[in-house]
Amino acid sequence: MTPADLSRTVAHAVRGAVGDGELPAGVELPQRVVVDRTRPGGVGEYATAVAFPLAKSAGRPPGDVARVLARRLAGAPGIDRVExxxxxxxxxxxxxxSAEALVRDVRERGLRYGVSPEVAPGVVGARTRAEVVRDAVLRLGGDLGLNPDLDPDTRGPRIAPVPKKEGDVFADYGADAARWAMLAVPPHETPSFSGRLLVQDESNEFFRVRYARARARALLRNAAHLGFRPEAGDEPGDTEHTPAADALLRALADHPLALEAAAHHRAPERLARQLVRLADALLDFQYDVLPKGDEKPSAAHRARLALAEAAGTVLAGGLSQLGIAAPERL
Structure with a gap:
């Protein structure tokens, strides 16, 4: 179950509780259930505060409403436990x-995996920091008109500009690296530019994200030389429960939630952090993808390759949401 699925499942439980009389008929149903990653020290992977607005219209304590929903959600597919x-x-x-379900979803959506269907592609030609940030927020589906922090015509500019001493960062660092530096920190913070942006090693997050995308494509080329192609699978042994596989699956499953949060908070840096997390998970996982030594390609190798291919596609899509190119070779 993806975070977007979980949001819909909670909304369905709310409607069911009202329909079955467990919550009053006059409860104001939420248009959207916000699901967030659990904060450090919390329980499980995700959490929601949906019981609080429901409790207000139901005239009952939030804890009572939460327990009603917890009972209904405890048996939902993909949820082990609700507290x-x-x-x-x-x-x-x-x-x-489910690796198979995630791979299938990514293949169906391609570069638009996790992107709301009504979000239109961005525009090109942004040069100032304010233009770059606004362009990225629009690509994510955020509403600039509701956020004065992103509107330089309201109460003064709140997007920190690139310091004049940096000169023409597009000419000095290239458009992609310049955009990454502008978008990798919150809009109100001043972006940092240095030679580190151009370093081609894994100490550079910008390089790591694009390198992981390129590694996914290289794995596909190498597998083709060995005579096998990616094939989604979820049978035992196809994608073993290794820490690397689990981390990559979690990062892929979280991607739609990261996109939604980035759009909701008008915060492109949230997507940048998600891409770094996904890239690091893929770079750890890559060593398990191809056969080693005298191994013959098996169903497990084909399933791992499909998972790596999906991660590479999502990285390319995420970079596209930031207006950054995702080369197949570095």
Missing amino acids: VTGSGFLNFVMGRP
């Missing part, structure tokens, strides 16, 4: 994401 914490937060311990 109520604090005064009414719902916390979810999730089952391992």
